[in-house]
Amino acid sequence: MDQHLIVFMKVAQLKNFSRAAEELHMSQPAVSQYIQALERELGVKLLERTNKYVEVNKAGKIVYQYGKSILREYEQMQTLVSDLQNEPAGELRIGASYTIGEYLLPSFLALLQKDYSAIIPSVSIGNTEDIGSKLVSHDIDIGLVEGTFTHKQVISVPFQIDRLYIISSIGKSLLKKRITPEVLAAETWIIREEGSGTRKVVEEFFEKHHISPNRLITLGSTQTIKEGVEAGLGISLLSELTIQKEIELDRIRRLEFAGTPIQRAFYVMKNHHEFYPKALQVFENLVRRSQNSD
Amino acid sequence: MDQHLIVFMKVAQLKNFSRAAEELHMSQPAVSQYIQALERELGVKLLERTNKYVEVNKAGKIVYQYGKSILREYEQMQTLVSDLQNEPAGELRIGASYTIGEYLLPSFLALLQKDYSAIIPSVSIGNTEDIGSKLVSHDIDIGLVEGTFTHKQVISVPFQIDRLYIISSIGKSLLKKRITPEVLAAETWIIREEGSGTRKVVEEFFEKHHISPNRLITLGSTQTIKEGVEAGLGISLLSELTIQKEIELDRIRRLEFAGTPIQRAFYVMKNHHEFYPKALQVFENLVRRSQNSD
DNA sequence: ATTAATTATAATATTTACTTATTGTTCTTA
DNA sequence: TAAGAACAATAAGTAAATATTATAATTAAT
Numbered sequence: 001m002d003q004h005l006i007v008f009m010k011v012a013q014l015k016n017f018s019r020a021a022e023e024l025h026m027s028q029p030a031v032s033q034y035i036q037a038l039e040r041e042l043g044v045k046l047l048e049r050t051n052k053y054v055e056v057n058k059a060g061k062i063v064y065q066y067g068k069s070i071l072r073e074y075e076q077m078q079t080l081v082s083d084l085q086n087e088p089a090g091e092l093r094i095g096a097s098y099t100i101g102e103y104l105l106p107s108f109l110a111l112l113q114k115d116y117s118a119i120i121p122s123v124s125i126g127n128t129e130d131i132g133s134k135l136v137s138h139d140i141d142i143g144l145v146e147g148t149f150t151h152k153q154v155i156s157v158p159f160q161i162d163r164l165y166i167i168s169s170i171g172k173s174l175l176k177k178r179i180t181p182e183v184l185a186a187e188t189w190i191i192r193e194e195g196s197g198t199r200k201v202v203e204e205f206f207e208k209h210h211i212s213p214n215r216l217i218t219l220g221s222t223q224t225i226k227e228g229v230e231a232g233l234g235i236s237l238l239s240e241l242t243i244q245k246e247i248e249l250d251r252i253r254r255l256e257f258a259g260t261p262i263q264r265a266f267y268v269m270k271n272h273h274e275f276y277p278k279a280l281q282v283f284e285n286l287v288r289r290s291q292n293s294d
Numbered sequence: 295m296d297q298h299l300i301v302f303m304k305v306a307q308l309k310n311f312s313r314a315a316e317e318l319h320m321s322q323p324a325v326s327q328y329i330q331a332l333e334r335e336l337g338v339k340l341l342e343r344t345n346k347y348v349e350v351n352k353a354g355k356i357v358y359q360y361g362k363s364i365l366r367e368y369e370q371m372q373t374l375v376s377d378l379q380n381e382p383a384g385e386l387r388i389g390a391s392y393t394i395g396e397y398l399l400p401s402f403l404a405l406l407q408k409d410y411s412a413i414i415p416s417v418s419i420g421n422t423e424d425i426g427s428k429l430v431s432h433d434i435d436i437g438l439v440e441g442t443f444t445h446k447q448v449i450s451v452p453f454q455i456d457r458l459y460i461i462s463s464i465g466k467s468l469l470k471k472r473i474t475p476e477v478l479a480a481e482t483w484i485i486r487e488e489g490s491g492t493r494k495v496v497e498e499f500f501e502k503h504h505i506s507p508n509r510l511i512t513l514g515s516t517q518t519i520k521e522g523v524e525a526g527l528g529i530s531l532l533s534e535l536t537i538q539k540e541i542e543l544d545r546i547r548r549l550e551f552a553g554t555p556i557q558r559a560f561y562v563m564k565n566h567h568e569f570y571p572k573a574l575q576v577f578e579n580l581v582r583r584s585q586n587s588d
Numbered sequence: 589a590t591t592a593a594t595t596a597t598a599a600t601a602t603t604t605a606c607t608t609a610t611t612g613t614t615c616t617t618a
Numbered sequence: 619t620a621a622g623a624a625c626a627a628t629a630a631g632t633a634a635a636t637a638t639t640a641t642a643a644t645t646a647a648t
Contacts, residue, residue, distance in 0.1 A: 002296040051594035066371035077360035345625035
């Protein structure tokens, strides 16, 4: 593939000729020459350079944008052609929400590794929005998330049902009461931060049962929330995935309440696009076979 | 840009190494070497070749499809970069219906030529469907047609109102009568072939006024139809654009009939896409300024 | 001013690309 | 079935491009 574009892209990303040369295993003058050749060919300067800063200019921005797309297409072409002869292989860029990334993805990756060691997965964690927009900009190949994302380029398919339970520490007097909305509203709730899929479920739950809790504590991770619940700090609503071990060890108990468990779907999100290499097929199948889905 | 892909594309199109070499102004062995190098790089054969046939195989099809897109993107990039510094320039591929292509486009091209001689237009003629699908496959940059085309990738904007009149030769006794649907149905009608925009208007006209003509003659071009009408062979319904000269020379007369002239819009169709170079802007503006539009 | 960090230039070496000449196929046709 | 035509592949040499090393030039920071 056209080396000029590759070199330009690297320089534009690193904003540094010498470092780009290193990464590309070539000498710095070679990089200078490539850039000069490309600028000559296009008849326009692409990089404003002093010895302190290298910056793409307006023309450089255009070339960078197109270059990204051109190189991506070339790579996709290589992958599809290689797929014709070889086992599924190559990079597979997965995006996942926190919950899925922490509790579900590890086993998926293990299965993938076992049967298809030539596939090299990488994982980005983010909320549904993040994953969706990374999909649109082709920064990941597939997403596993807790919500849907509306964009004409993206399709979402449910692959697993998740159940969320209200949990408390084992010491709470609450455990002996009959659980009513009023009882729940009287408790301290520990919930995830704004933007989290689990937070959203909790808010919908409150709304549905007309609960406005006395005290809300927001914590940034599921792990911390579980520790808070264990310590008797308050109660929470969490996915069964995240509390399995604590239940087994009897550190945390589920509360019986009509309307729980709350069910929600996990979704596979992917680009509505013609590019569908073996590696992606294999991973998607593995995910969708994981449990009673659809 | 990557010469390997360019050479491959040319060979795949021409199905012939030697002819590709000629067109690319290089020797035949050079072409052989490029193809071999590309096949080596991708690790797969792309062309099945005997000395009678050269054919792309499955892998070759993938490379051809991606190659087309990659080279197109590279060209678009070059055009946009050049637009930053230079006057509108480069190839501009226009698609037009027969009527527009014959009667309207020449003056557009003349205007374009006058002010922007660096733009090199090429014209493909076809019906709305043809033009629409050529737009989708990026074989043209803009279309001027008589109908709309529904595809998420394509947008249509009206740019001019067209009027169609019923015409007859000057000798017809018809000219002295009061024109009613019954009178029209009694005449011989000369109409365009199936698939033509004008044909469609005529059919709608018949339907609307419950006319089923005694005799229909289908002819393949507007020019031939006009000659038929002049010769008294029958009457027709044609765009004012096409009959201007014949009216002036009093070879053909318009019939007065309630519901004529029939109005329809001409549309600019373009790809709903980020690529919008100066040459395309200039041409579109010229077209849309051409008459009272929108 | 000196130094450090950086890109550009020059000269040279190496690799790749391209050419001509030739060979080896396969299909056609006489 | 032999000869010829049409074609791609190969070989060998040449031209062109792409690298490298060494060095210069520029700028910012100390």
